[in-house]
Amino acid sequence: MSKLFSKDNQKVFLEPLNINNPILIQVLGICSALAVTAKLEPAIVMGLSVTVIMAFSNVIISLIRKTIPNRIRIIIQLVVVAALVTIVSMILKAFAYDVSVQLSVYVGLIITNCILMGRLEAFAMTNGPWESLLDGVGNGLGYAWILVVVGGVRELLGSGTLLNIRLIPQSFYDAGYMNNGMMTMPAMAMILLGCVIWVHRSFIKE
Amino acid sequence: MKLNTNSNIYTIVYAAVVVIIVAFLLAFASSVLSGRSNANEQNDKKKQILASLGERDVQDADVQTTYEKYIMADMIINDKGEILNEGKNKDKDGFAVARKGISKDCLPVYKCMADSVEFYVIPLVGKGLWGGIWGYMAVNGDGKTVKGVYFSHESETAGLGSLIKDDVNFQLQFNDKLLYDSTWNVVLTLKKNGLADKQSQTECDGISGATLTGNGVNNMIKEYLNLYKEFFRKNLEEKTVNQ
Numbered sequence: 304m305s306k307l308f309s310k311d312n313q314k315v316f317l318e319p320l321n322i323n324n325p326i327l328i329q330v331l332g333i334c335s336a337l338a339v340t341a342k343l344e345p346a347i348v349m350g351l352s353v354t355v356i357m358a359f360s361n362v363i364i365s366l367i368r369k370t371i372p373n374r375i376r377i378i379i380q381l382v383v384v385a386a387l388v389t390i391v392s393m394i395l396k397a398f399a400y401d402v403s404v405q406l407s408v409y410v411g412l413i414i415t416n417c418i419l420m421g422r423l424e425a426f427a428m429t430n431g432p433w434e435s436l437l438d439g440v441g442n443g444l445g446y447a448w449i450l451v452v453v454g455g456v457r458e459l460l461g462s463g464t465l466l467n468i469r470l471i472p473q474s475f476y477d478a479g480y481m482n483n484g485m486m487t488m489p490a491m492a493m494i495l496l497g498c499v500i501w502v503h504r505s506f507i508k509e
Numbered sequence: 510m511k512l513n514t515n516s517n518i519y520t521i522v523y524a525a526v527v528v529i530i531v532a533f534l535l536a537f538a539s540s541v542l543s544g545r546s547n548a549n550e551q552n553d554k555k556k557q558i559l560a561s562l563g564e565r566d567v568q569d570a571d572v573q574t575t576y577e578k579y580i581m582a583d584m585i586i587n588d589k590g591e592i593l594n595e596g597k598n599k600d601k602d603g604f605a606v607a608r609k610g611i612s613k614d615c616l617p618v619y620k621c622m623a624d625s626v627e628f629y630v631i632p633l634v635g636k637g638l639w640g641g642i643w644g645y646m647a648v649n650g651d652g653k654t655v656k657g658v659y660f661s662h663e664s665e666t667a668g669l670g671s672l673i674k675d676d677v678n679f680q681l682q683f684n685d686k687l688l689y690d691s692t693w694n695v696v697l698t699l700k701k702n703g704l705a706d707k708q709s710q711t712e713c714d715g716i717s718g719a720t721l722t723g724n725g726v727n728n729m730i731k732e733y734l735n736l737y738k739e740f741f742r743k744n745l746e747e748k749t750v751n752q
Contacts, residue, residue, distance in 0.1 A: 341667035372520040379527055386531045390538050397545035400553060408664070461668050484718050487668030 307433065316437040319445040325418045326449045326496070327503045332418040336450055337492040338409055343466050345405050346454030350447025352395075352410060354440060356387045357419055361439035363387075364427040371428075380423045381414070388413045418446055453495050461486030551600070558619060558630055561645035561659035565677065580630075582620040588613040590739030596620070608634050608643055616736055621647070628656050631737050635729025638721040640664040642673065642729060648688065650748075652741030655697070658683040660726060670722030679716060687711050688734055693742055695734040699727040 325331045332353075339349045360383050364371075371379050392410040395403035403410070413419065422442050427435040458464055460483045463471035471480065485491045513519060552569060555576045559567050567575050583603030585594040593615075596602035603617030611617065611634055619630040629652075633644040640663035647656035658680050660673040672679060683697075687710040690696045696711040701723065705714040715723035 370514065370523070372514050372523050374515065375520055375524055378524070382527055382531055386535060389535055393538055393542045393546065396549065397542040400546070400549040404553070482668070484669065487666060 312434060312437055315434055316441040319438070319441040320448070321445075322507055324445045324449070324503075325421070325442050326446055327500050329418075329421070330500075331421055332416050332446055333493075333496070335409060335412060335416055336446075336453065336496060337489040338412075339406065340450055340454040340457055340492050341461065341487050341489075342405075343451065343454045343458045344402070345409075346450040347447070348395075348399075348402050348406060349409060349413075350443070350450045352391055352406075353413055353416060353418070353446055354443025356384065356391055356413055357422060357443040358436055358439035359387050360384050360419060361422060361427040361435040362432050364423050365430060365432045365435035368428050376428065377420075377424070380420060384419055384423070385414050418442055449496070449499065452499060453492055456495055457486045457492060461491075551604075554604070557659050557661060558645050560680075561630055561657050562621060562623070562628070562647040563657045579621045579623055580619050581622050584618045584620060586616050586618055586737075586740050588616065588736045588739060590741075590743040608632070608641075613736055616740075618737070618740065626650060629741075631733060633660075633729050633733045635725050635732065637662050637665045637673075637725040638670055638719075639666070642722070642725055644673075644726075644729070646683075646730075646733075648741065652745045653687060653689050655683045655686045655688060657681075662722070665722050666719070669716065670719040672716045672719060673722060673726060676716065679714075682713050686713060689738065689741070693738055695731050695738070697730055697734065699723050699730065 319325060322328070326333065326336060335349065335353075340346045360380070363383050364380055367379075388411060391413075392403065395406070395410065422438060426438045430438070455465060458466075459470060463469060463476075463482050483491075514523075552572050555572050556567060559565075559572070559575055559579070562579060564575055564579070582596040583600065583605075584592055584596040585603050585606065586592050594602045596604075596618075603619060606615060606617045611632060617632055621628050621630055627650045628647060629650075630645050630647045633646055635642050642660065642662040642665065644658060644660035646658045648654070649656050660680060662671060662674055665671045665673065686697055688695065688697050697713070698711060699705075699713045699715050701720050702715045702717040705712040715726075
């Protein structure tokens, strides 16, 4: 047990959450972070889907890493990720239809998420299944929490709600408050993300 | 003997095996889950039709019974107003026509009944700003006034264009509006936000910041009302003759 949660493994899991965050530090996976964060709920589901897919694909690739022919390794990684993404989107359609409608094409686009390919190539190809699982979950959560922060701010300021529950009372609107329409545009997500990175860098000095 | 994982034969065999395994996995998952996801899709379609005739927020479990309470038949007609299929086979006729399958020779019409008054629901399909939009319009038995509408979309801007689906008040303002004038020209229009005359029988107000989505909705309504025009005209004539 002690070996499973050794110092090194803890580092593998915790680093991507903060000091080696895929979005904040490596600036990967930006495209989907901009697209699905207009509301909080799709941001959460997207974060979880990416975490699950990243964990599974990391483990699978790590298990078969020694058999993969070097010349087609990227293609094999893609096939594994694509298969997992398709299965997840089918499961969402069958068990969480409303959410799958909301996420529409973005679930399919997880295939092209650079974090996934990056982790498979940089980590799972050279490490064991357990470490790869930790790395996958860590990176997935590191991606997810940024999405949740950006999605939360955008939904609150853009629509006055969180998880579709109205938080800004009607009396505010009657008094002349208006939702910020800019917040619902992807451009604002870019600016917000920039702010998050700015705050993060000013606290974490390398 | 150690396998040479870089040889050509190994590479080809490996790729083939991986692809076959994945294909089987996906086919298996798809066949296990397709029943459920098809049922979900049909349920969702019924929910949208019910929303158009004013039954919003129907619980998933009650969709089927509510649907059967209102919808008598799912007919198929053409743009000349001829009934091609009476739609008596429960969800197998007009209901089974997918959005992409709608053409001028294959137009679904849902014949409905509420408090022994007959009315119709027609589908609408069009293009929004970023992707497809669609909806259902419940038309009163006279064929000339709106009973209710429901719109939905694939990928309109969240918080702006997406309000055609999320803003119930936007949909409710269509109620009781006039579709055709006395010579059966389509008169229902969706104006830019703030430009609609509140007293008008034919104008609806668009959504602020979603003018292009609104244009899409407007074009969609115009196109489909033209397609169904003959059906409503014939229908009304028959009724007047019978009386």
